[in-house]
Amino acid sequence: MSFHTSKIFVIGATGAQGTPVVRGLVTDKKYKVVALSRDASSPRAKNLLALGNVSILEGTFADEEILREGFRQCDGAYVNIDGFNTGEKTEIYWAIRAYEIAIEEGIKFFVYGNLDYVLKKSGYDSKFRTGHYDGKGRIGEWILSQNQANGQRMGAANFTSGPYMEMAFSPMTPMVPTIEEGVVTWRVPLGKGAVVHVSLEDCGYYVRWLFDNPDRANGMDLEVAIEHVRYAELAVAFEKVTGHPAQYIDTDLDVYFGGPLKSAVDRPAGYNADPNDKSTMSFRENFTGFWNMWKYDVIKRDYALLDEIHPNRIKTVEQWLVRQEELGRERGTGGLWERLQPENFNQSHSILKSSEDRRKGTLGKL
Numbered sequence: 001m002s003f004h005t006s007k008i009f010v011i012g013a014t015g016a017q018g019t020p021v022v023r024g025l026v027t028d029k030k031y032k033v034v035a036l037s038r039d040a041s042s043p044r045a046k047n048l049l050a051l052g053n054v055s056i057l058e059g060t061f062a063d064e065e066i067l068r069e070g071f072r073q074c075d076g077a078y079v080n081i082d083g084f085n086t087g088e089k090t091e092i093y094w095a096i097r098a099y100e101i102a103i104e105e106g107i108k109f110f111v112y113g114n115l116d117y118v119l120k121k122s123g124y125d126s127k128f129r130t131g132h133y134d135g136k137g138r139i140g141e142w143i144l145s146q147n148q149a150n151g152q153r154m155g156a157a158n159f160t161s162g163p164y165m166e167m168a169f170s171p172m173t174p175m176v177p178t179i180e181e182g183v184v185t186w187r188v189p190l191g192k193g194a195v196v197h198v199s200l201e202d203c204g205y206y207v208r209w210l211f212d213n214p215d216r217a218n219g220m221d222l223e224v225a226i227e228h229v230r231y232a233e234l235a236v237a238f239e240k241v242t243g244h245p246a247q248y249i250d251t252d253l254d255v256y257f258g259g260p261l262k263s264a265v266d267r268p269a270g271y272n273a274d275p276n277d278k279s280t281m282s283f284r285e286n287f288t289g290f291w292n293m294w295k296y297d298v299i300k301r302d303y304a305l306l307d308e309i310h311p312n313r314i315k316t317v318e319q320w321l322v323r324q325e326e327l328g329r330e331r332g333t334g335g336l337w338e339r340l341q342p343e344n345f346n347q348s349h350s351i352l353k354s355s356e357d358r359r360k361g362t363l364g365k366l
């Protein structure tokens with residue numbers, strides 16, 4: 001059985017993660033992509049079409065007929081179910097159905113957009129419970145165990161990422177920066193811990209690698225990161241690269257939740273999750289576990305493996321910052337310092353489509 005594919009059904013294609021994944025697949029025209037979106041007329045969907053080799057399937061992942069239609073048109077799949085739409089419980093259901101329907105419809109290689117199963121990795125300590133991580137991580141394990149029986153019919157791999165580095169420079173994210181008396185400031189409850197931030201550009205490379213190397217990738221859990229990013233070091237690197245001052249201020253959880261994210265804290269962590277369902281975590285509950293995971297260094301990465309798979313990967317936060325300065329110049333959007341100034345920052349797009357949609361009042365349905 002060959003697991004080689006040529007046309008990939010991408011769920012989450014218009015998102016922060018999906019966009020570089022699609023770009024990585026189509027850039028040299030080796031793959032075609034069928035991108036799922038609830039709105040084919042959105043600017044992000046149009047930007048994907050402009051890449052070439054992309055078509056849009058309009059619909060929701062919470063619909064078996066749509067899933068079937070997408071999988072039938074393709075021989076590969078990249079599935080990133082948006083847990084910040086569904087909430088943890090519903091995400092688990094649709095991720096399982098996506099895997100099952102993909103097999104039934106003849107997909108040859110299935111890549112699951114995964115996150116660490118932090119509750120398990122912490123030794124089942126509720127202090128670390130993070131619905132948007134555990135909802136994915138349980139299914140990541142389930143897929144790899146299913147794959148032991150099904151792996152000759154449909155290959156499968158997990159792509160386990162982490163918080164995008166871009167989020168520390170974007171409005172409406174858990175690590176949104178502010179400028180305080182001319183100093184770029186991150187006030188987050190991280191202690192001396194570190195976030196395993198990922199580079200979105202490199203996500204495109206890694207996912208492409210999984211489809212290009214399906215025999216090796218079958219059964220793999222590819223866990224990626226730039227490095228373990230300590231925010232005091234992020235501030236130092238920012239100063240070095242941009243020449244402008246920056247600081248990290250370790251912040252108590254209660255103070256953090258009273259900061260820029262105040263209006264969100266009591267909302268369900270999933271904009272279509274049922275607030276009356278006792279399984280639904282609030283934003284505060286979800287992000288308490290999230291920050292504890294980083295503060296107490298629960299999550300590990302095998303950087304030697306990443307160096308082997310992607311020798312030119314971004315290996316330090318300093319390299320990532322240098323690359324952003326280059327991209328800013330190429331795209332005419334200015335350097336990081338300029339982009340963070342309130343007059344630019346408050347108008348700028350969030351890296352997350354869902355945050356952008358919330359600001360525009362266009363958050364979609366399930």
Ligand SMILES: NC(=O)c1ccc[n+]([C@@H]2O[C@H](COP(=O)([O-])OP(=O)(O)OC[C@H]3O[C@@H](n4cnc5c(N)ncnc54)[C@H](OP(=O)(O)O)[C@@H]3O)[C@@H](O)[C@H]2O)c1
Pocket residue numbers: 011012013014015016017018036037038039042045059060061062080081082083084085114115132133161162163164167351352353354355364365366
């Ligand atoms: N933020 C991070 O740092 C990070 C890191 C790793 C993983 N994740 C995970 O990635 C997921 C979100 O993806 P993202 O980070 O790329 O966020 P995003 O920029 O907000 O994108 C969300 C994506 O999900 C799609 N989507 C949402 N509901 C859908 C539905 N019912 N049917 C079809 N498509 C739907 C959206 O497509 P349309 O709006 O076009 O329909 C969009 O492509 C979450 O599960 C999150 O936990 C996030």
